[in-house]
Amino acid sequence: MADDNTQSREDARTDGGVTTDSYLDKEINIFKPATPFMRDHLRVIWLSFAAWVVVVFGPTTAVLIESLWLETSVMTETTILGGFPLHFFLAAIVTPLGALVLSVGYAMQRDRLDTRYGISHEDGGAGGTDPDADTDADSDSDTVAADGGAK
Amino acid sequence: MIELLEPFVLQETALDVGEFKLVPALTVAAMLALFLGVGYFFRVAAVDDLWVAGRSIGAVENGMAIGANWMSAASYLGVASIIALSGYFGLAYVVGWTTGYFILLIFLAAQFRRFGKYTAPDFVGDRFYSDWARGIAAFTTLAIAFTYAIGQASGMGLMAQYIFGISYEMGVIVLMGVTIGYVALSGMLGTTKNMAIQYVILIIAFTIGLYAVGWSQGWSTVLPYFEFGSEVAAAAEIEAQFVEPFADGSYYAWIALAFSLIVGTCGLPHVLVRFYTVENERTARWSTVWGLFFICLLYWGTATYAAWGGLLYDSEVTGGGGFADMLPIEADALVVLTAQLAELPTWLVGLVAAGAVAAALATTAGLFISASSAAAHDIYTNLYKENATQREQMLVGRVTILGIGILVTLIGLNPPALIGELVAMSFAIAGTVFFPVFFLGLWWENTTKEGALAGMLTGILLSFGAILNDTAIPMYTGVEDAVIPALATWLPGTSSALVGVPVVFGVIIVVSIVTDNPPQHVKRLVRQCHSPEPMSQTESAEDAANGGAPADD
Numbered sequence: 001m002a003d004d005n006t007q008s009r010e011d012a013r014t015d016g017g018v019t020t021d022s023y024l025d026k027e028i029n030i031f032k033p034a035t036p037f038m039r040d041h042l043r044v045i046w047l048s049f050a051a052w053v054v055v056v057f058g059p060t061t062a063v064l065i066e067s068l069w070l071e072t073s074v075m076t077e078t079t080i081l082g083g084f085p086l087h088f089f090l091a092a093i094v095t096p097l098g099a100l101v102l103s104v105g106y107a108m109q110r111d112r113l114d115t116r117y118g119i120s121h122e123d124g125g126a127g128g129t130d131p132d133a134d135t136d137a138d139s140d141s142d143t144v145a146a147d148g149g150a151k
Numbered sequence: 152m153i154e155l156l157e158p159f160v161l162q163e164t165a166l167d168v169g170e171f172k173l174v175p176a177l178t179v180a181a182m183l184a185l186f187l188g189v190g191y192f193f194r195v196a197a198v199d200d201l202w203v204a205g206r207s208i209g210a211v212e213n214g215m216a217i218g219a220n221w222m223s224a225a226s227y228l229g230v231a232s233i234i235a236l237s238g239y240f241g242l243a244y245v246v247g248w249t250t251g252y253f254i255l256l257i258f259l260a261a262q263f264r265r266f267g268k269y270t271a272p273d274f275v276g277d278r279f280y281s282d283w284a285r286g287i288a289a290f291t292t293l294a295i296a297f298t299y300a301i302g303q304a305s306g307m308g309l310m311a312q313y314i315f316g317i318s319y320e321m322g323v324i325v326l327m328g329v330t331i332g333y334v335a336l337s338g339m340l341g342t343t344k345n346m347a348i349q350y351v352i353l354i355i356a357f358t359i360g361l362y363a364v365g366w367s368q369g370w371s372t373v374l375p376y377f378e379f380g381s382e383v384a385a386a387a388e389i390e391a392q393f394v395e396p397f398a399d400g401s402y403y404a405w406i407a408l409a410f411s412l413i414v415g416t417c418g419l420p421h422v423l424v425r426f427y428t429v430e431n432e433r434t435a436r437w438s439t440v441w442g443l444f445f446i447c448l449l450y451w452g453t454a455t456y457a458a459w460g461g462l463l464y465d466s467e468v469t470g471g472g473g474f475a476d477m478l479p480i481e482a483d484a485l486v487v488l489t490a491q492l493a494e495l496p497t498w499l500v501g502l503v504a505a506g507a508v509a510a511a512l513a514t515t516a517g518l519f520i521s522a523s524s525a526a527a528h529d530i531y532t533n534l535y536k537e538n539a540t541q542r543e544q545m546l547v548g549r550v551t552i553l554g555i556g557i558l559v560t561l562i563g564l565n566p567p568a569l570i571g572e573l574v575a576m577s578f579a580i581a582g583t584v585f586f587p588v589f590f591l592g593l594w595w596e597n598t599t600k601e602g603a604l605a606g607m608l609t610g611i612l613l614s615f616g617a618i619l620n621d622t623a624i625p626m627y628t629g630v631e632d633a634v635i636p637a638l639a640t641w642l643p644g645t646s647s648a649l650v651g652v653p654v655v656f657g658v659i660i661v662v663s664i665v666t667d668n669p670p671q672h673v674k675r676l677v678r679q680c681h682s683p684e685p686m687s688q689t690e691s692a693e694d695a696a697n698g699g700a701p702a703d704d
């Protein structure tokens with residue numbers, strides 16, 4: 001199937017150990033990942049998304065919860081770093097920083113996933129319009145045909 | 152102290168607008184000359200170069216371009232303004248305009264790069280195999296560019312007042328004229344190179360101003376972002392609403408605004424184009440990370456400026472009378488005003504003002520490029536004249552830039568809202584109309600043409616309706632309140648996406664389920680966007696999934 005095809009490509013971009021499956025035949029649905037790669041990728045996506053929701057909406061929601069039900073005011077009365085109310089500091093500085101840290105985390109994790117699936121983008125970037133690009137396009141098309149045939 | 156006013160200045164303002172300032176004017180002139188020079192040096196003639204810069208841009212450079220493209224007068228001037236006036240509510244702008252990049256990164260950036268076309272309408276038209284969808288997307292792109300650019304015109308006018316000592320109106324006309332000429336001359340390759348330069352200029356100007364104010368007032372040393380706590384406390388003593396969580400907007404309003412700005416980030420056509428210009432999908436991811444970092448460098452300083460500006464306004468302008476009542480035109484110039492009230496030298500205040508001009512210019516350029524490609528590429532060539540020559544396309548593109556530029560200038564002479572609010576409205580449109588079709592288009596292959604059409608039309612109805620209701624109609628009928636006040640509470644023009652996005656998602660999903668599945672070649676296109684297989688630099692998902700030897704089905 002597609003595995004053979006992928007591994008038989010002469011350039012060093014996909015250097016073995018890869019199971020990309022016949023990805024052009026598998027349905028794309030965010031709730032039903034159909035290939036191992038999609039499953040792994042979506043796990044990273046959903047976990048970091050959950051963390052992001054807490055970072056972004058958590059502080060303001062905590063303020064609301066405190067004022068409505070808890071009758072405390074830890075978020076608004078606590079002061080840090082010489083006078084910031086906690087909620088103000090979280091929203092103004094920490095939340096953007098949190099999103100940045102999560103982004104770095106995601107991009108690194110995604111690179112790790114690339115390594116695990118033997119994907120390299122490095123020489124793809126230098127290609128431009130050289131003959132190499134044509135070779136790639138051809139081998140991709142072959143993959144398509146082979147996948148279609150194997151259905 | 153309030154300065155004595157020259158006769159041609161219409162409104163009293165604490166900003167020193169009376170006279171022509173030589174060094175700041177030279178700074179702006181040198182900056183513009185640099186941009187035009189770079190634009191000329193990297194000028195383009197081919198369509199591929201005009202719109203996606205030959206797909207050759209690297210991660211850090213693209214990150215800077217993302218930053219410059221992104222940070223307009225709304226970020227540079229508008230956010231500090233809204234925080235000073237609305238306190239904690241204004242922080243929803245900081246949160247919304249930074250953290251949205253994460254959603255863009257994990258769900259959309261690399262997939263867009265793999266899709267590999269030219270514009271947002273291109274994506275919509277190809278993914279939803281419909282020229283109608285393409286046309287609606289092109290129309291929305293034009294509307295977004297238009298709304299967004301009004302805020303920039305307003306910021307340019309304010310800065311021109313300070314720098315050149317000319318009236319606000321003259322300032323809008325002169326600087327918008329420069330912008331139009333600049334975009335028409337240079338195109339995207341020139342603009343991408345320029346955007347990196349513009350980012351460097353604007354971040355240096357903003358940050359030097361911040362550090363200088365902190366040092367001159369003895370408020371901060373090395374990291375002002377963590378050192379303005381006592382000034383926040385002092386500002387809260389003067390105006391309690393500065394830190395009170397829900398004084399200027401309810402919890403709902405805060406969340407709705409942050410949400411709208413986040414999904415708007417993911418739906419903006421001129422942001423999306425930045426991913427089409429990079430080498431490969433990995434570059435697309437890392438340039439998003441770099442872009443967010445470069446954006447945060449400025450956003451961390453906005454609350455700082457707001458607290459410091461508020462204190463200085465209280466002591467220098469109103470003499471202890473607070474700062475919440477400052478005029479809108481003062482608030483929108485607060486970053487520059489803070490530097491001026493801290494009695495920094497004129498050249499330094501001028502540099503801060505020049506940074507704001509760079510911010511406004513860079514974003515407007517990006518917007519005009521996306522508008523011109525929507526008109527020339529998506530409407531003129533794809534819908535009207537299939538065999539249009541490149542020369543014709545360039546001509547249509549440039550006429551569009553000119554037309555939109557003139558319209559924006561006219562509305563910008565008397566803007567209907569604060570800079571930040573104007574820009575937020577364009578985000579609400581982008582979030583409501585584009586985000587659902589982008590997201591579902593990439594993540595659910597069974598999203599159909601009919602679903603996308605119904606969803607986009609619903610989105611247009613909701614987001615445009617909200618703006619008409621609480622801003623556009625009241626402004627031009629002279630009535631203070633919204634046409635339907637209850638609607639304005641739940642569906643504000645700046646934050647209509649919290650209601651709009653779920654509704655549009657629902658419409659798209661329901662309509663897609665009851666209509667026929669998309670054709671096989673479209674499904675393959677979607678699958679190709681998610682496949683782990685690397686693609687070559689110039690290849691689009693269409694080529695890879697369906698091109699060359701046809702598959703046997």
